[in-house]
Amino acid sequence: MKRVLCVWFPQWPLQRLLLERPELKNRPVVISAKGKRGREVRLASKPARDQGVCAGMPLAEAEALLEPRNGTRSMWGALCLEESDPAADRVALEQRALWCQRYSPVVGLDDAPTPEAILLSLDGCAHLAGGEESLAWQLARDFTQGGHHVRTAVADTIGAAWGLARHTAHSERGPVMVEGESATQWLDRLPIDALRLTDTVLATLRELGVFTVGMLRTLPRSSLPSRLGAGIIRRLDQMWGEIPELITPVVPVAPLLREWSFEEPVSDRAILENVLQLLIEQMVAELELTRTGAQRLDCRLYCLGREPLRLTVGAVRPRSAVKHWHDLLRLQLERTPLPGDVLRMEVEATTTGTLEIGQATLFDDGRNTRQTREFETLLDRLSSRLGDDAVLRPSVVAEHQPEWAGRYEPAALPPAPTRPPVNPAPEAGARPLAMKPQPVPIVVLSLAPLGAPARFEWTGAEHVVFRSWGPERIEAGWWRGPNSRRDYYRVETTTGQRFWLFRDRESAAWFLQGVFE
Secondary structure, eight states: OOOEEEEEOTTHHHHHHHHHOGGGTTSOEEEEEEETTEEEEEEEOHHHHHTTOOTTOBHHHHHHHHSOOTTOOOTTOSOEEEEOOHHHHHHHHHHHHHHGGGTOSOEEEOSSSSOOEEEEEOTTTGGGGTSHHHHHHHHHHHHHHTTOOOEEEEESSHHHHHHHHHHTOBTTTBOEEOOTTHHHHHHHTSBGGGGOOOHHHHHHHHHTTOOBHHHHHTSOGGGHHHHHOTHHHHHHHHHHTSSOOOOOBOOOOOOEEEEEEEEEEEOOHHHHHHHHHHHHHHHHHHHHTTTEEEEEEEEEEEETTSOOEEEEEEEEEEEOOHHHHHHHHHHHHHTSOOSSOEEEEEEEEEEEEEOOOOOOOSSOOSSOHHHHHHHHHHHHHHHHHHOGGGSEEEEEOSOSSGGGSEEEEETTSOOOOOOOOSSOOOOTTSSOSEEEEEEEEEEEEESSTTSOEEEEEETTEEEEEEEEEEEEEEEOOGGGSSOOEEEEEEEEETTSOEEEEEEETTTOOEEEEEEEO
16 A cells, blocks of 8 residues: 545534534533543534633533523533443544545555544545545535545645644645655654653653653663563554554445245235245344344335335334334235245345343333233234324423424334433423424413413413412523523412413513413
8 A cells, every 4th residue: 555545523523413413503411421530521513612611621610611601691502411322433434445446446444442543545446536635625615615634634644634633624725745855854843742652651741841742752662561562663654654653444234124035926815924034034044143223124016017025114123123124014915015026035224233132030020021021012003003293202402492392203213312301400390292383372361460370261261379489590402593582480270270381571462382281
């Protein structure tokens, strides 16, 4: 391998989070991880850094800095606190690396425990894009248009390209191109962090007054391993090409697909069901080798002279029961007319997950595992027969305004990840069970201009308030549009009914949000 292009993504975990959730772009975002002294800040967005938050700071201190003072509102919005997820960061970066295979046949990630760079071999492919510099510019433009922030460098070795991209390159100036004898001048000026050494070795070097690669190379080479370990010599030799270092290619995951081609077109449904069961058995057997189960299956029937017939079924949780999947697909196959004789059949597991393994108990432990399994089987069958959009489950959303705090999702689809609430949950009984999808305008009479309601009209009847609790101030984030500031009251009428009312502080209009059962 002669030439290497390194594409570095500064603060990749934060980039990934903001790309997946663009609504957080202008909010203070903190990614935390476990440190030596407890939870600490790993990365912080620009709004958070502008308020004094920095990497390595204790998480409690960062939360104190970002907490708005009493009676004020943060100009950046509420703090978004996220847990570090190295596995998700790596998977997302591998997806970008697979996309880069259109530029080079050999694409991989750097060898750091938490990689932030993509490495491309330019041997035999740079001329197809007009040269190395043109290819690097084009790749950087493509990532920038996709919302990424990248820095690129091209050098003779992986170590040199990685160090230059991380510590010399700038996105506005384009790629750093280093080749031949001029590389030594570039590399000697790099900080020692460019050698990909451990934090302990870097701290020791700084204590000795060694801050650049050139300063390190002036030290006696024979004494370095005994004082700093053999790894420092290996990294130096890798940067200058004395020790070969190869890119480990990122290989796309092969789809979990099983297929069956018929010698003659088949229309007999009994034969199709038998082949379907055989394919499911092969699929489940392969998944069980890694203790995983299928959560969503696609079955495709290729008919003579027609478009393929696609049947899709899902489960509430990963399953490895052949009979369960066969019954779900058979139900769909029975009520779906075949467009023609079938030439080929395919079964693919599009979504998988880790199987839950538990030991059976002699006595009832209160978890009702059997009833839970039976209920989930019922949900899977209903979703297969009626469709995903017909069988829904409620899901909680981290929103302040009640009408946005919940939604319905297909029961047979994997639940979306939820974030822990920033504020503590309200006390029991503070929220009605019967919530209106949208606030209902009502006419309210209060004894004071900004006081609690005394009586109100709803559904053509007048309700007299016996007692009330409040106000409770609820505000929506500025990113939702116009400011929404509400004062909520729980009221009990003279007839014993309870309602949840609020006054909009901008328009002074009253609305009914829910009814207590």
